[in-house]
Amino acid sequence: MKKLLLIFGTRPEAIKMAPLIKEFQKHPTEFETCVCVTAQHRQMLDQVLNFFEIIPDYDLNLMRPGQNLFQLTADIITGLKPVLDDFKPDYTFVHGDTTTSMASALASFYAGVKVCHIEAGLRTYNKQAPFPEEINRQITGRLTDIHFTPTPAAKNNLLSEKVAGHIEVSGNTVIDALLFAVDKLKNYSDKEIEMLKNTLDFSKRIILITGHRRENFGDGFVHICEALLEIAADPEVEIVYPVHLNPQVQDPVNRLLKGKSNIRLIKPLAYPAFVRLMNQSCIILTDSGGIQEEAPSLGKPVLVMRETTERPEAVEAGTVKLVGTDKEKIISETKRLLNDKDYYNAMQKTHNPYGDGLAVRRIVETMKK
Numbered sequence: 395m396k397k398l399l400l401i402f403g404t405r406p407e408a409i410k411m412a413p414l415i416k417e418f419q420k421h422p423t424e425f426e427t428c429v430c431v432t433a434q435h436r437q438m439l440d441q442v443l444n445f446f447e448i449i450p451d452y453d454l455n456l457m458r459p460g461q462n463l464f465q466l467t468a469d470i471i472t473g474l475k476p477v478l479d480d481f482k483p484d485y486t487f488v489h490g491d492t493t494t495s496m497a498s499a500l501a502s503f504y505a506g507v508k509v510c511h512i513e514a515g516l517r518t519y520n521k522q523a524p525f526p527e528e529i530n531r532q533i534t535g536r537l538t539d540i541h542f543t544p545t546p547a548a549k550n551n552l553l554s555e556k557v558a559g560h561i562e563v564s565g566n567t568v569i570d571a572l573l574f575a576v577d578k579l580k581n582y583s584d585k586e587i588e589m590l591k592n593t594l595d596f597s598k599r600i601i602l603i604t605g606h607r608r609e610n611f612g613d614g615f616v617h618i619c620e621a622l623l624e625i626a627a628d629p630e631v632e633i634v635y636p637v638h639l640n641p642q643v644q645d646p647v648n649r650l651l652k653g654k655s656n657i658r659l660i661k662p663l664a665y666p667a668f669v670r671l672m673n674q675s676c677i678i679l680t681d682s683g684g685i686q687e688e689a690p691s692l693g694k695p696v697l698v699m700r701e702t703t704e705r706p707e708a709v710e711a712g713t714v715k716l717v718g719t720d721k722e723k724i725i726s727e728t729k730r731l732l733n734d735k736d737y738y739n740a741m742q743k744t745h746n747p748y749g750d751g752l753a754v755r756r757i758v759e760t761m762k763k
């Protein structure tokens with residue numbers, strides 16, 4: 395029997411780890427599966443835990459309003475010591491590139507526990523973008539014993555860095571989660587979904603916005619908001635923006651966009667309502683990593699408000715385009731998608747460069763060996 399400790403803390407990690415937890419739990423004679431949340435996020439994490447019906451075994455409850463990276467990193471490492479001492483895992487599983495991932499991998503290494511890294515090998519090789527995620531993911535890669543990469547390109551990055559350990563291309567578990575949600579949505583509704591049905595004007599073209607990257611704080615967010623104001627001048631569009639709870643995002647977005655016509659600022663949505671809204675959107679404008687992976691599977695064009703991306707596959711396939719936070723570029727690319735049918739159709743094609751929905755099965759099979 396192998397003892398597994400899955401550690402995560404933020405919304406996207408929870409979405410992408412949830413299907414893996416469920417899959418390990420199907421094999422109770424081979425694995426003792428234990429879940430620890432750092433709660434680097436609180437409300438946005440709990441939304442995911444509720445939807446996937448996951449009750450953590452350990453909850454460090456670390457989130458502080460307006461937290462900083464120094465304190466958060468220290469709190470995660472010291473908070474995990476008693477958990478590692480108590481459960482004594484054979485393996486820990488961490489996900490992606492957050493401070494929770496990096497600090498949990500380091501704590502596991504200090505405790506002499508083998509680390510499995512899900513969504514390994516993504517790189518921009520620019521240490522300022524995404525900040526601090528690029529370095530979080532690189533450090534985690536150095537500490538990892540078993541790397542599960544979403545794509546062959548990510549595996550090649552790890553090979554060229556000569557990382558230690560076993561590397562396997564599993565596909566990205568985000569597609570497993572997305573397919574689960576799309577299937578569940580066929581016979582599912584909740585308060586948020588009803589609220590969206592009753593408040594949004596679906597006869598208009600819905601433009602869905604999300605944003606939270608640290609490198610966009612300050613001027614970046616101001617330029618994004620200015621661009622949205624201009625796009626919203628078109629009476630045929632409805633901009634829907636579930637605003638991330640980070641005060642560095644809430645402040646400029648509320649100051650510049652609250653109460654403006656054709657712009658709906660709403661709270662972060664739970665995963666099913668968000669997936670449904672992505673499906674009903676015409677264009678998605680975002681700086682999110684996970685949404686860049688989900689949207690191609692749903693056949694939605696994405697304009698990415700970042701200068702660079704560690705997920706080049708969909709950009710190469712033409713369904714995702716980088717626009718940075720340049721106001722004019724955001725406006726012109728959005729208007730082109732709205733007005734040029736052929737251009738829109740070319741960006742709309744459905745494809746799955748990041749996975750086929752079988753990633754968690756591959757990961758579990760590897761762990762059985």
Ligand code: UD1
Pocket residue numbers: 404405406434435436437438439457458459460461463491492493494526527606607608639640641
């Ligand atoms: C974090 C991750 C980022 C990931 C993102 C996903 C790091 C350094 N950043 O960024 O990689 O892409 O999550 O969303 O690991 N807050 C709440 N409630 C919540 C969540 C956040 O109030 O449920 C507010 C709090 O004031 C908190 C702040 O947002 O202090 C920032 O949260 P933090 O996790 O530090 O940064 P994110 O920008 O969310």
Ligand code: UDP
Pocket residue numbers: 405406409604606636661662663664665666668669681682683684685688
């Ligand atoms: N998401 C959600 N509700 C929202 C916005 C996003 O459930 O209001 C989901 C989205 O479908 C994706 C993930 O959250 O799976 C992306 O999280 P985020 O953008 O915060 O982080 P990143 O992927 O950039 O690390």
